[in-house]
Amino acid sequence: MNIARNKILESGLSSRVSNFIVGDLCEMSMIEDETFDTTVCYGAALNYLLDNLSKGVSELVRVTKRGGTILISVNSKWGVIHSLLGRENFDILDFFGRPDYWYIDKVVDTGELPQHPGVSHPPRHFFDAKEIREILHKAGLKHIVLGSSPCLTAGFRSKVELLEKDNEAWKTIIRLEEKSYCLPTMLDYGEFLLAKGVKEKEW
Numbered sequence: 095m096n097i098a099r100n101k102i103l104e105s106g107l108s109s110r111v112s113n114f115i116v117g118d119l120c121e122m123s124m125i126e127d128e129t130f131d132t133t134v135c136y137g138a139a140l141n142y143l144l145d146n147l148s149k150g151v152s153e154l155v156r157v158t159k160r161g162g163t164i165l166i167s168v169n170s171k172w173g174v175i176h177s178l179l180g181r182e183n184f185d186i187l188d189f190f191g192r193p194d195y196w197y198i199d200k201v202v203d204t205g206e207l208p209q210h211p212g213v214s215h216p217p218r219h220f221f222d223a224k225e226i227r228e229i230l231h232k233a234g235l236k237h238i239v240l241g242s243s244p245c246l247t248a249g250f251r252s253k254v255e256l257l258e259k260d261n262e263a264w265k266t267i268i269r270l271e272e273k274s275y276c277l278p279t280m281l282d283y284g285e286f287l288l289a290k291g292v293k294e295k296e297w
Contacts, residue, residue, distance in 0.1 A: 120149040125157045133158040136167040138286065141218040151233045161295040164235060165288070171205050171220030172282040173248055180249030223281035226289055235291030242284030245275040249285065 102108050117124060119139055133154050143150045154164050175198070178184060189196055201207050205220045221229075223240050230238050247254050247267065257263045274280050281287065 119143065120146045120153060122153050122157060127156055128159040128162075129157050130162060131159055132163045132165065134165045136165070138167060138169045140166060141169050141220065142216060144217065144219055147219070147229070148233075151229060155233050155235070155293055158293045160293055162293050164230075164291050164293065166226075166230075167243070167286045167288050168221045168226060169218070170242070170282055170284060170287045171201050171222055173242065173285045173287070174220060175202070176283060177249030177285040180251075180253075182252055221287055223278075223287060226287055230289055230291045233291075234294065236294055237290075237292045239276065239290045240281050241275045241288040241290075242281050243275060243286045243288050245271055245280055245284040247271065248283065 099114055102111050115124060119135070120143065135154055140147060140150060154166070158164055178186070178189060190198070193199055196212070197207055197210065201220055205222070205225070207213070207215075207218050207220065209217050227238055227240060242248075244254075254267070257267050275284065275288075
């Protein structure tokens, strides 16, 4: 919470924030039904819910007003692998040379990554575009739109930093990202899957 508060203070937007709450995504009883016009769940929190995923999504829907919008981001299983190909200071031979140790095929086939001694994360589930669309549809959301972020440049941070130094090059890559990130053929390409859905007015 302190990180969130400090970031808001740095941005000069503290006057627009009414409260900071520490809670559990699967149990937000401190927030009344239909509180928010827009509910944002970024940072891939849903990847860690595992068996509690449906409860977490239900809570996001519950606290959103009818006709309101829900925005989420999750780690994409294909996008994460794609991003590793471009990552610097990463032992790509060790990773792709030991697929069983790194559970590569397990992640691709099931989305599941168990607790791993070489990864500083608890167990998590990686999604693909079809799966996340079905989850939001099952939760009752309509007008679902998916995107990929970053799409073309996932994993290529040093190249992006280089492009940013040239105004025309930067405008070009941003334009290409904007043209590509919602294409159905590109949704699983980026490190993150973005999703937007609307809670029906008649609920």
